[in-house]
Amino acid sequence: MTTSNLRTPALAAVFLLALYLLAAPSLLAQTKAAEEAPEQYPAGEHRDDTFYFCTACHGFKIVAQQGQTRERWNETIDIMTNRHGMVEVQGEQREQMLDYLSKAFPERRAPGGWKNPFER
Ligand code: HEC
Incomplete structure (x- = not known):
């Protein structure tokens, strides 16, 4: 037609x-x-400050995909300063960042055992 x-x-x-x-x-x-x-990212005190501080150099995803103890987060901040040229953060500001990081992204792995990485 x-x-x-x-x-x-x-x-x-x-x-x-x-x-x-x-x-x-x-x-x-x-x-x-x-x-x-x-x-x-997970709500929490000092989230925004931490976010903007760390995203000066890279996405926050590489931060959020980590799960670490406060001590390890403390070391991570040192690595950012010593290896990547991040300005040194000490005192109250550092404590606040560590508060947020260790609460929002705590260590997920059970000590000594394998855990499903897709499980939170
Ligand atoms: C002065 C720049 C700078 C700042 C600010 C910065 N980083 Fe980084 N960070 C880097 C570089 C460079 C790398 C490695 C390259 C990449 O993966 O992009 C990196 C990588 C990382 C990694 C991945 C490490 C690994 O072994 O895979 C983590 C976690 C991280 N940064 C956390 C943080 C946190 C938390 C903050 C805020 C407190 C922060 N960074 C702020 C430069 C910076």
């Missing part, structure tokens, strides 16, 4: 437009997801 031959390209155009309109916002959402916000 000639009518359907005429209609097909028009329908295809409408379909493509609809696809574009559906895809555009999710493409936008994807670029936005790359930008981090402190709200993506």
Whole structure:
């Protein structure tokens, strides 16, 4: 039928437009997801300060994927300073960061045993 031959390209155009309109916002959402916000991470005192301090150099994801004791977090801060040129943080500010890091990302592994890394 000639009518359907005429209609097909028009329908295809409408379909493509609809696809574009559906895809555009999710493409936008994807670029936005790359930008981090402190709200993506566990709530806690001094979260925002810690977040902004550490994300001066790298994403907070590499911080959040760690689970360590307070002592190990303390060492991590030293490593950032000694190896990566982070400004030295001492005193109250350091304690506050350690408070947040050790509460939000505590050691997850049971001592001496393997634990499913996907289990929290
Ligand atoms: C002056 C820059 C700088 C600052 C500020 C900084 N880091 Fe880092 N950090 C680095 C670099 C460089 C690396 C290694 C390269 C990478 O993985 O991006 C790194 C890696 C890490 C890693 C991964 C270590 C590993 O063995 O995989 C952790 C955890 C980390 N940083 C924690 C922190 C925390 C917590 C803070 C905030 C208290 C912080 N960093 C602030 C520069 C910095």
